[in-house]
Amino acid sequence: MKYTDLAYYNGKISPIREMQVPMLDRGCYFGDGIYEACLSFNGRMLGLDEHLDRCYNSMRLISIEPPMEKAEMKAKLIELVGLMESEVNFVYWQVTRGAGMRNHAFSGAETGASFWVMISPKTPTPIETVYKLITAEDKRFYYCNIKTLNLLPNVLYNQQAHDAGVGETVLHRNGRVTECSHSNISFLKDGVFKTAPLDNLILPGITRKHLIALCNQEGIPVVEEEYMLEELFEADEIIVSSSSNLCSNVSEIDGKPVGGKDPETLAKIRAAYRRKVKEDCGYDL
């Protein structure tokens, strides 16, 4: 049997809207868990091993005992993606700390970790997408390197972008750019690809990692250093990246025109990403 969309929870499979989960799952009331998301093309998930590595690292960072070995999780995800009708899918999974009566301390959790998956069809976002951005002070906590379910600030920042009719909100701490509500942000200046360093203020994006590898491959120098908002306004090109939006550039921030000054290097990076998707997943983006 093939599905148009699919949910999985601890061994149960159903269409997403039919899945019911126990109220006592700690994911429901504490957001006590971590997640991953990627795209699948022709049954192949882009960057799957890297997403699994980050998934197991996120669990380790918040002391969740994995519900299964990494290889078993990989096999299960491949099996579930294989049950989908559509060629391109958004694959989301999360691991929560299991179920138990509400108690902040988790040492008394009553079950092991829960494994949740949701897969739905996705129309791939064109790689040439152009974004407009707004800016906001980054008021999140200092666990931004962990892909936790606690995304309320990100949800609010994304809604702000939506309300402003733009694609993303770029966050900064006292002017130092961190990332966007659900993307990383990097820029090109004088032929150099610059991006914020990996610390606890940003998520170590898999797409950011791919972009760095592709720049290295294409002979584009990469600098991973803190940078300020002013540098974005002065950038030749700005790149917003995430698993569902691989390499968007930016035309405007807070209503001011930005970027558009190095279309050649941007096109080179996008061409390299297209080749990667073709090689890894057999798909023409």
Ligand code: PLP
């Ligand atoms: N930063 C945040 C806060 C995100 O939520 C995401 C993706 O969900 C990213 C960056 C990009 O990460 P990735 O490229 O792994 O999708």
